[in-house]
Amino acid sequence: MLRCAITDGTASSFVNTAQIDRLQSQVRRWASGGIDLIQLREKNLEAGALLSLAEAALQTLREMNSPAKLLINSRTDVAIAGRAHGVHLTAHRDELTPKQVRELFTHAGLPPPTVSVSCHTPSDIARARHHAADLILFGPVFEKRVNGELVAGGSGLEALTLACTIAEQVPVLALGGITSGNSGACLAAGAAGVAAIRLFTS
Numbered sequence: 348m349l350r351c352a353i354t355d356g357t358a359s360s361f362v363n364t365a366q367i368d369r370l371q372s373q374v375r376r377w378a379s380g381g382i383d384l385i386q387l388r389e390k391n392l393e394a395g396a397l398l399s400l401a402e403a404a405l406q407t408l409r410e411m412n413s414p415a416k417l418l419i420n421s422r423t424d425v426a427i428a429g430r431a432h433g434v435h436l437t438a439h440r441d442e443l444t445p446k447q448v449r450e451l452f453t454h455a456g457l458p459p460p461t462v463s464v465s466c467h468t469p470s471d472i473a474r475a476r477h478h479a480a481d482l483i484l485f486g487p488v489f490e491k492r493v494n495g496e497l498v499a500g501g502s503g504l505e506a507l508t509l510a511c512t513i514a515e516q517v518p519v520l521a522l523g524g525i526t527s528g529n530s531g532a533c534l535a536a537g538a539a540g541v542a543a544i545r546l547f548t549s
Contacts, residue, residue, distance in 0.1 A: 348530070349540025351384040351463075351520055352377045352485070352547035356391045362396040367403045374404045377547060378413035383461070384482075384544070386422040386435050397422060401429035416461050423448050429530065433461030435484070438471040442476040465522075467502075471514045480517055484542045485510040487523025488533065504536045511537030 354373070358366050372539065387401055397419070404417050416432035419425050423443060426434045436442050443451075443454075445462035446519055452460045463482035464475040475483050491503035501523055511519045518539035525543040533541055 348534060349383050349482075349520060350381070350516065351352070351482075351542035351548070352382045352437075353384055353386040353388050353542060353547060355544050355548055357370075357397070358386055358392055358400060360392060360396060361479065362399045364393070367400065369444060370400055371403050371407045373409065373516070373548070374407040374415075377410060378411050378415050381549065382415050383540070384416050384418060384461070384542075386418045386420055387431075387462075388435070390420065392430075393402045394422065394425050397425050398429050399429055401425060405429060405431060418461060420464060423451055427451060427455045427457060431456060431460075433481070435463045437465050438467060438475070445475075445480045448477055463520075466510065469509065469513055472510050472519075476514055476517050482539075483510070483514050483517050483519045484522045485514075485519050485538075486521065488521045488541075489524025489529060491523050504532055505537060507536045 374385060389397055401419055408415055418433045418435045419431050420435045421437060423434050434448050448462050449459055461481045463484055464480040465484050466472045466475055471485060485507060487501045488507050507521055519535035520540045520542040521538040522542045525541045525546050531543045
């Protein structure tokens with residue numbers, strides 16, 4: 348089962364030593380626990396602050412000789428500057444495609460990146476597959492919360508099964524309200540793994 352741990356987005360715009368230490372401690376715990384992918388999802392940060400966190404996380408992974416990959420949420424420029432393993436993209440129409448991200452990495456002289464895409468509808472999934480995403484994060488399966496508050500219900504396991512069918516050869520990770528108690532049901536529905544914030548940070 349693939350597991351993707353997502354940072355909680357609480358880093359402030361002024362990245363200090365305490366925040367870097369917190370992230371590195373979190374990365375050590377994830378890497379020691381066998382997490383496959385770490386998504387640095389800090390939407391409120393400017394590029395420089397995000398780069399500082401990315402470099403700290405990558406340093407920790409190198410020190411541990413960990414196979415875990417660090418993906419930067421939406422910021423291909425920061426991923427390239429920090430030499431991260433890849434990028435996580437949204438499903439927005441104006442977002443770069445996985446192919447474009449790979450071309451930028453190649454132009455920068457970097458190895459081919461891992462590119463994941465958030466998808467919420469069948470058309471999102473078909474488009475991500477068409478553009479050769481390496482991974483699809485489909486959700487919310489059970490629920491969506493923002494700052495701990497429930498903001499939307501989930502699409503359910505049947506929708507997850509459909510997502511996996513449409514994705515064909517592209518692995519799908521279930522996202523949204525994932526717990527240790529329901530992750531097995533996600534695998535039974537066809538998911539290759541799970542992605543979560545609370546499951547891996549609690």
